[in-house]
Amino acid sequence: MSEPRTPSPQSPASPPAPRPETAWQPLASLRSEMDRLFDNFWRGIGTPASGAAQAALPRLFEGAFGAAAPALDLVETAAEYRLTAELPGMDAKDVELTLADDMLTLKGEKKEEREEKTEGFHLSERRYGSFQRALPLPRGVDRAKVEASFDKGVLTVILPKAPEAAAARTRIEIKPGS
Known part of the structure; x- marks a missing residue:
């Protein structure tokens, strides 16, 4: 059995490994x-x-892309569909919600004007943006009982299921394969 060799002082040193950073x-x-x-x-x-x-500085498209497609969440429960739309900086009067031909349409328009004057500086900004989202109505919604509320920039739409739609759901047993 041989002993491990130690490098002699005369042998050339290997180049250092590159540092990861x-x-x-x-x-x-x-x-x-x-x-x-x-x-x-x-x-x-x-x-x-x-x-x-x-x-x-004015920012191109600020709010325009957000306004063009507001964030939406759709949650289904046994009794209803709950749609929430985030519409920050908007009021209920700025939003229109319609239901026609099995389409739920959400429209809105935001207008903002700001003027600021200081010594040697004058800022005048106007921003306008509108959006429209049309969503197909889920099957089995009781159209007569649809409700909407608006609180702190969040629109909530309750789409209750018709009793026959809720009852029409059947769980199917899945059998293991052989």
């Missing part, structure tokens, strides 16, 4: 640059600004 450095700088480009695109301005001017 430097392996990702090119990708990190690429990501940083892409983030900067996207931020500038959405800001609508190619050069960065600072201070009050930065806060006052």
Whole structure:
């Protein structure tokens, strides 16, 4: 059996292994640059600004994409369907809900105007956005009993199931295969 060899002082040292944090450095700088480009695109301005001017810059499409497609949740229980729509910054008077031809249509429009004057600075912003979502009505909804409420920017629509629709549901036993 031989003894383990220890390197002699005259043998050349092997190159050090690369440090893990430097392996990702090119990708990190690429990501940083892409983030900067996207931020500038959405800001609508190619050069960065600072201070009050930065806060006052109009942002292209701000709220437009959110307004075009409000976040919706649809939950089914044994007795009803519950639809919730997040509409931040809106009031019930800004929203229209209609039911026609087995389609539930949600429309809304948001108007915002802001004016700010300080010494050497005047800001005047107007933003308008509207949205419309049309959802097919689930089968078996009792159309005469549909209700809606609006609280703190959240629209809740209750679509009760007709009694015959709730009773028509049957659980089927699944037998193990042979």
